Amino acid sequence: MTLSYVNPTDDSPWGTYLSQVDRVAPLLGPLSRWIETLKRPKRALIVDVPIELDNGTIAHHEGYRVQHSLTRGPGKGGVRYHPDVTLEEVMALSAWMSIKTAAVNLPFGGAKGGIRVDPKKLSQKELEKLTRRYTSEIGIIIGPQQDIPAPDVNTNAQIMAWMMDTYSMNTGATATGVVTGKPIPLGGSLGRVKATGRGVYVTGREAARRIGLDLIGAKVAVQGFGNVGLSAAELFGQAGAVVVAAQDHTGSIFNDQGLDLSRLVPHVHATGGVAGFAGAEAGDNEAFWDVDCDILIPAALENQITAARANRLKAKLVLEGANGPTGRAADDILFDRGILVVPDVICNAGGVTVSYFEWVQDFSSFFWTEDEINVKLDKIMVGALRNIWDTADRHKVTLRTATFAVACERILSARQERGLYP
Numbered sequence: 001m002t003l004s005y006v007n008p009t010d011d012s013p014w015g016t017y018l019s020q021v022d023r024v025a026p027l028l029g030p031l032s033r034w035i036e037t038l039k040r041p042k043r044a045l046i047v048d049v050p051i052e053l054d055n056g057t058i059a060h061h062e063g064y065r066v067q068h069s070l071t072r073g074p075g076k077g078g079v080r081y082h083p084d085v086t087l088e089e090v091m092a093l094s095a096w097m098s099i100k101t102a103a104v105n106l107p108f109g110g111a112k113g114g115i116r117v118d119p120k121k122l123s124q125k126e127l128e129k130l131t132r133r134y135t136s137e138i139g140i141i142i143g144p145q146q147d148i149p150a151p152d153v154n155t156n157a158q159i160m161a162w163m164m165d166t167y168s169m170n171t172g173a174t175a176t177g178v179v180t181g182k183p184i185p186l187g188g189s190l191g192r193v194k195a196t197g198r199g200v201y202v203t204g205r206e207a208a209r210r211i212g213l214d215l216i217g218a219k220v221a222v223q224g225f226g227n228v229g230l231s232a233a234e235l236f237g238q239a240g241a242v243v244v245a246a247q248d249h250t251g252s253i254f255n256d257q258g259l260d261l262s263r264l265v266p267h268v269h270a271t272g273g274v275a276g277f278a279g280a281e282a283g284d285n286e287a288f289w290d291v292d293c294d295i296l297i298p299a300a301l302e303n304q305i306t307a308a309r310a311n312r313l314k315a316k317l318v319l320e321g322a323n324g325p326t327g328r329a330a331d332d333i334l335f336d337r338g339i340l341v342v343p344d345v346i347c348n349a350g351g352v353t354v355s356y357f358e359w360v361q362d363f364s365s366f367f368w369t370e371d372e373i374n375v376k377l378d379k380i381m382v383g384a385l386r387n388i389w390d391t392a393d394r395h396k397v398t399l400r401t402a403t404f405a406v407a408c409e410r411i412l413s414a415r416q417e418r419g420l421y422p
Contacts, residue, residue, distance in 0.1 A: 013092030013302055016328050024404040027395055031412040038098075038408060041091055042109075043067040047137035049115055051129040061130065065113040065138040067147055068094035071414045074145055075111030076101055076352060078152025078181075079159075081130075085114035089302070096323055097352070099345045102407035104384040106356045111147050113138065119154045131159050135166040142167065144177035144363075150355050151181040153301070157193075161186055177362040180355035189358035191373035192351075196321070197231025198374065199350015200297060202381045203342050204232075204319045205239065210389070211340055213294060213316060216240035219256075221293040221315070223247045224300030225274050228321045228348065230265060232297055237261045245291040248300070250275035252288045289313060298325035299348075305330045313339060320344035335398055343400035345407065346381075346388055353380055 021038050028035065049061040064087050067075040077097040090112045098110025115134055119127055141147055151160055160179045164186060167178045176187035184190065191198075208215055218241040222229045225248040233243045242258030250273025253259070260279045267277050275282065289309040296313060298304050299321030305313070310330035318334065318341045320326065326334070326341060334341055354377055361367045368376075392402035 012088060013324055014088045014095075016324060017092045017095045019328055020400065020404055021408070023401055024408055027397075027401075027405045028408060028412065031409060031416065034412045034415050035408075037071075037412065037415055038069070038095070041066050041068045041094060042070055043141065044087065044091065045138060045141060046087060047134065049130060049134045049137060051126060051133055053126055054123050061115050061117045063113070063115040063134045063137060064090045065111065065141060065147070065149075066090045066094040067109065067111045067141065069098040069109040069411060070147075071411055071418065072102060072109055073107040074109065074143075075147035076106070076108035076150070076355065077110055077112040078150045079113035079115075079134075079155050079163075080153035081115050081117050081119040081155055081159075082153050083116060083118040085116045090114045093323055096345055098411060099404060099407040100349045100352055102410040103346050103388065103403050104349045104353055104380055105410065106352065108148075108352070108356065111149075112152075113149055114152075127159070128162055131162040132166045135163045136170060139167055139170055142178060144175055144359075148177065148355070148359060149179045150351070157181055157183045157188060160188075177359055180358040182358070187358070187362045189354055189361055189373065190368070190370035191377070192354045192358055193227065194231040195354035195377060196228045196348050196351035197233075197299075198235060198377060199353065199381050200228065200232040200299070200319050200321045200347055201235035201239075202350065202378055203347045203385050204236070204295060204297075204317065206382055206385050207317055207319070207340060207342050208295070211317065217242065218295055219244045219293040220295045220297065221245040221247075221288065221291050222297045222299060223288065223304060223325075224298065224322060225268055226299070228351075229297060229299035230268065232299065232319070232321060234261055234265065236295070241295070244293055245288055246274045246280075247285060247288045248273050252283050252285050253277050253280035254283050254287075254291065255280040256292070295319060297321050300325065303327050305334075307333055310334050310337075313337075315339060318342070320347045323348070331398070331400065341398065341400065342385075343398075343403055345403050346385055346399070349384070350377055350381060353377055 044066045047063045049063045094112035101108040160182045168174045182188035220243045245254045295317045296315035297319045302324040305326040307329040310333040388402045
């Protein structure tokens, strides 16, 4: 794959990212001379990840770690295990991480990793072997001051513990700061598990206030009822909103009077999904996009809101809990229809913000309470969104373009100041 020749008109994740950069170029002034820096990753590593399965056979999986930008600090970004992971997808996700960390002004660059595998088909022992081998293969480019992985799709605190332990064994010293999203006993941070969902709620709360939408009684639809979607749903419920629809890989459920989250959340934990919940009606997955709601939270995978679905949405506010859930054409349609979109690169930045807190706490060996972390998270997210909103108002652009304008200016200013070596 020749990275520099990916067509920016493609409706692929990388093509979408390139078009977003092109759209913001006129707002960058003299810094636009550096814009090609944003259009190619600094480093892309492809690794073979062989493991011995429980039945004695050898299985090979393709793994990736892409560092898009290290200009403002170490790379930062999750690792996903999914059968559809590709290099092109990981490139785009790493680039969006560069934008995300700069948008909230964290001292990080952007990176991302992944293995093309269906983790549900692996035993716990096989999953550990896969993780440790992958960590050893990418160990040449990660480190507490180089590149710091974190959980993403189908990865969790246990996988981060294995990654940390493997890196530490290979370097001869315990390095808690090499990953974030770890278990609490290994230097993990309080508040990290719900941080991304909390960020979705905080930005959604601010956006609702701006457009005059009262959260009390507001109807919310959530796609993806994993960590992010579930946490956001709970917080909106606590604020007085009602979740009227939920969709995940097991199916779609609806209740116009509101889903009972006190029963739904345990059901999801017990069964692995929303399907079969007694307090709702099951429905067709495509019908989810027609539900009557005020707030839509896509918190699953990329390209879920297509142009066709964008024309049907009834929401007033879209909060992108997932990365890249809105297609390029759909983004323009939603803007034309007056539906406000809080983009992923700010909306779901709560996770990386608390990852930053975890990294800082690991280096200082001084840990904060969950209340302290939530207060700090709220302050950073609200301040970043207000700055982005001011930029959007000043240039009369969407929040997505404004977020890219703020982030790209920070990245390229740092690039200009650092210069080129040699």
